[in-house]
Amino acid sequence: MSLYKHILVATDFGDDCEKVAIKALSLSNNEAKVSLIHVLEPLDSIYGGEAYGATAIQLQQIQDEINRNTGGHLKEFGEKMGVPQEDQHLKVGHHTKEIRKFAEENQCDLIVLGSHGRHGLGLLLGSTANSILHGAQCDVLAVRVS
Amino acid sequence: MSLYKHILVATDFGDDCEKVAIKALSLSNNEAKVSLIHVLEPLDSIYGGEAYGATAIQLQQIQDEINRNTGGHLKEFGEKMGVPQEDQHLKVGHHTKEIRKFAEENQCDLIVLGSHGRHGLGLLLGSTANSILHGAQCDVLAVRVS
Numbered sequence: 497m498s499l500y501k502h503i504l505v506a507t508d509f510g511d512d513c514e515k516v517a518i519k520a521l522s523l524s525n526n527e528a529k530v531s532l533i534h535v536l537e538p539l540d541s542i543y544g545g546e547a548y549g550a551t552a553i554q555l556q557q558i559q560d561e562i563n564r565n566t567g568g569h570l571k572e573f574g575e576k577m578g579v580p581q582e583d584q585h586l587k588v589g590h591h592t593k594e595i596r597k598f599a600e601e602n603q604c605d606l607i608v609l610g611s612h613g614r615h616g617l618g619l620l621l622g623s624t625a626n627s628i629l630h631g632a633q634c635d636v637l638a639v640r641v642s
Numbered sequence: 643m644s645l646y647k648h649i650l651v652a653t654d655f656g657d658d659c660e661k662v663a664i665k666a667l668s669l670s671n672n673e674a675k676v677s678l679i680h681v682l683e684p685l686d687s688i689y690g691g692e693a694y695g696a697t698a699i700q701l702q703q704i705q706d707e708i709n710r711n712t713g714g715h716l717k718e719f720g721e722k723m724g725v726p727q728e729d730q731h732l733k734v735g736h737h738t739k740e741i742r743k744f745a746e747e748n749q750c751d752l753i754v755l756g757s758h759g760r761h762g763l764g765l766l767l768g769s770t771a772n773s774i775l776h777g778a779q780c781d782v783l784a785v786r787v788s
Contacts, residue, residue: 499668519781522645523669611775611782626772629757629784635665636757636784638775 498525500635502602505532505579506595506609506628509569512641513610517577519639520608531583531602534570535594536562563588592627600633611638644671646781650750651678651725652741652774655715658756658787663723665785666754677729677748680716681740682708709734738773746779757784 505520507513517532524530539559540552567586574584587594599607611625625638651666653659663678670676685705686698713732720730733740745753757771771784 499665519645611778625775629771629775632757632784632786635786638778638782638784640778640781 498523498527500524500528500606502529502531502604503606503608504595504599504602504604505530506591506607507532507534507570507573508610509534509573510610510641512639513573514577515641516608516610516639517573517579519637520606521577523606523608523637528606529583530579531585531598531604532570532574532577532579533585533587533595533598534566535591536566536586536588537591538588559588592631595628596631596633604634606635606637607632608637608639610641612641644669644673646670646674646752648675648677648748648750649752649754650741650745650748651676652737652753652755653678653680653716653719654756655680655719656756656787658785659719660723661787662754662756662785663719663725665783666752667723669752669754669783674752675729676725677731677744677750678716678720678723678725679731679733679741679744680712681737682712682732682734683737684734705734738777741774742777742779750780752781752783753778754783754785756787758787 500523503520503524505517507517520530539555539562563586570584570586571581574581585598587598595607598604607628609625609628629636629638646669649666649670651663653663666676685701685708709732716730716732717727720727731744733744741753744750753774755771755774771782775782
């Protein structure tokens with residue numbers, strides 16, 4: 497029997513993302529629903545409106561291209577992990593906010609994500625794991641990745 | 643089959659500590675070894691040497707009394723959870739440091755602890771979960787407690 501009913505796997509397509517997903521699938525014990533989420537930070541929140549000489553239209557074109565590519569990665573990864581397409585979710589926004597929001601709206605009872613056990617490096621996933629942990633309304637499993 | 647071989651449950655004897663331990667036991671699937679740890683912050687690190695008019699000897703007496711009481715709580719809790727006495731560990735020191743140290747020295751592959759999902763309250767366990775997460779060499783499951 498699975499301890500959980502709906503497990504959300506936050507993935508970044510990094511080297512260890514399979515390891516993270518495999519743990520989540522194993523915890524689901526073929527009973528819990530498993531959803532995949534990948535969050536893209538919007539380009540204009542990173543680079544600002546017209547910084548670096550890019551116009552809003554150019555940024556939008558690049559963003560569309562990134563979204564398409566990432567959608568492809570997510571589909572490929574989902575297929576490999578046996579997660580059906582309707583349970584693969586690509587979101588654009590702030591990592592922590594989108595992951596928490598999805599978990600709350602979809603009654604996820606466990607969020608699984610990778611975490612680098614390094615101190616002070618300010619790595620994206622490390623800090624995401626921490627902030628998810630702080631505000632999450634459900635359990636959080638941080639899987640140690642190298 | 644259990645995903646893990648040695649699960650370390652960090653407990654604070656709070657209202658939800660049974661909930662946390664039950665999840666760990668369930669994940670162990672009667673296969674993984676489960677160890678309990680409770681860490682006492684030493685009184686003199688909290689109150690300082692002779693602050694509050696207490697002499698070092700008085701502080702030591704109070705510390706001894708606390709250690710005895712806490713040892714009793716741990717034994718009682720361990721019995722209730724079915725964790726044998728040799729797998730119940732009472733440590734005096736800094737929470738994060740002692741939990742990580744025990745996990746590393748004993749090849750724990752999962753640390754389970756309670757976490758309050760509240761932001762900015764600076765609760766003891768919340769911050770412990772965060773700092774454990776940052777430096778841990780193994781997976782960390784933060785169980786949401788109220």
